[in-house]
Amino acid sequence: MLLRFTVENFRSLRDPVEMDMTKAALKGHSSNYFKTKDNTVLATSVIYGPNASGKSGFLTAFRALEFLVLKSSGFKLDKSISAYEPFLLDVESEEKPVKLGIDFVSNEVQYEYHVWFSKYQIEFEELSFFKGNYKSLLFSRESGLDIKFGDYYKGAKKTIEKLTLKNQLFLSKAVENNVEALSDAYRFFDTSLRVYPLIEGMAEEDLKRLYARRLAEDSSSRFSRRFNALICALDTGISMVSAEETNPEMFKFPASIPEEVRVSLLDKFKYDIKTYHNVYQDGAVITQKAFEVAQESAGTKNLFALGGILLEALEEGHVLIVDELEKNLHPDITTFLIKLFHRPDINRNNAQLIFATHDVSQLSHDIFRRDQVWFVEKDETGASSMFRCSDIEGVRADTPLDKWYMAGRLGATPIIRDEDFLIEMQD
Structure with a gap:
């Protein structure tokens, strides 16, 4: 179960952005969220924005983290980390690490995991878990320093630390070497997270x-x-x-x-x-x-x-991440598929769906709560930002989101500068 996901300096996401899957203080659509022992969590979230605004980049960041956790233990010495894709339109950002963070629940335990990585090495890695409201460290790793282990970490320490190359995650290497204390956190990426940035070909x-x-x-x-x-x-x-x-x-x-x-x-x-x-x-x-x-x-x-x-x-x-969910589908079919996750009689295992779409008609069907809708847009420097519909001033429960979005009142719509093109076509 996903609670939060943060991205910084990945593709067009130069500055930190965060998707929060916990329920905001809004009423209505009670079937669109479910309650756990410690959290009230949304079943779906949808992302809107123009082409090349950063929607796919944000979803691909999930794939990058999944890839590192599941594959980095097999990385060879001194090889580059292929998932390293920093923001390239800023001379400072293109040398900075990519920063990813995720809060999730696995086997009824809430974890917080952060990974920072550059082209050739993991710069920072930290895994904690929660006992009630108290956060307990499992391990913290910073480039050039010895790994710090928390009291709840059980298993080999220095041996695995020496086995872990600079471009490998300690989480991956430790689980490969049977550290049971980290296995539930690893299983989230292995068996619960399913990322399909674009289903094609x-x-x-x-x-x-x-x-x-x-x-x-x-x-x-x-x-x-x-x-x-x-x-x-x-x-x-x-x-x-x-x-x-x-x-x-x-x-x-x-x-x-x-x-x-x-x-x-x-x-x-x-x-x-x-x-x-x-x-x-x-x-x-x-x-x-x-x-x-x-x-x-x-x-x-x-x-x-x-x-x-x-x-x-x-x-x-599963936590299912899909780009262009509506690809080649009629809007009514897309609506039907989304609503499967909003039906407690069908979604009995608290599955979550996070997807990007251009299908504005989904905003007119009263399918989503305002805290389930996200918008992504780029500024004049090419950097993307992401914001939640429920945080936009003036948007209420009865606001016609589809009409407001198409009218540009919610932002995240394309700006078409056609003057030069039209002049060229008429020349």
Whole structure:
């Protein structure tokens, strides 16, 4: 469960920005949040802003932190940290560290984690947890200094400290070496956080392959039944979804390809999703016809990837980060998918959805509380800022957010300077 996320000096986010997922002191939409032992937390948050305003950059910062936690223990000596993407339009910022911070709950324990990193090393790393209102340090690491350990840290210290390279996170290295005291914090990034900055191309294809395998290997599972029901419910014209094993003979490999690569590719493409549509005669259904997914519309193909990750999030209680949730979808379908997270009878495991969109119609459906809506915009220096709708003066519960946003009264709308273009076109 996510409580807060802060970003500084990452891509266009030069100055610190923070997304707070805890409920503000507003009334209404009681199904849009849930209560835990210590917090009242929002189920969804949506980000609006012009193209290139910083929406994707903010969501990609989640991916950067996830990547460092899960992969940095394998980084090689003196290699650069690929996630280092500082703000480049300021001579001072381009040499400063990226700073990321996250407050989250894992296994009913609240953690606070901060990571600062430059191109070749971790500059600062600190993990604490809360017992009631009291914050207790697990460890604190600063470049050039010995790691400071709190009283609640249990496990090897100096040995793992020596094993941790400058470009590796201590959290990652410690869990790799079986430090149980840090395992729940690590599991949040490994099993609870799911980041998809943009589902397209190979990422979309890989997701479809993943769900084809799940459908084929356990067609009667709860996930398979719900996946089928979701795809068929959204006016796709599909009456059933299944997965079938492909014929290995259809794949032609060069003689020079290594055997392990051939086996890996055959396993990856072992199953194909088939969609079934009703065939009619005189208005009555007489049979069903199978289609390849490639024959379906762009929106339907996107649903095979998006629908799967949404169902997994709801079943497992994931924190799901998605850019352009509405890609190729009708606004009513997007609304339906968002509202799944606002239904306690469906979202029983407190899943959260954070996404960016250009679909302004979602602001007109009375879906969100004002503390769930965020805006991102750039200033004249190219630096992005992010602010919450509930913090804008004059915005009330009955404010028509879609109309105000399109009129520019909420900010974060594109400024089109077309004079030179129009002159050039008329020349």
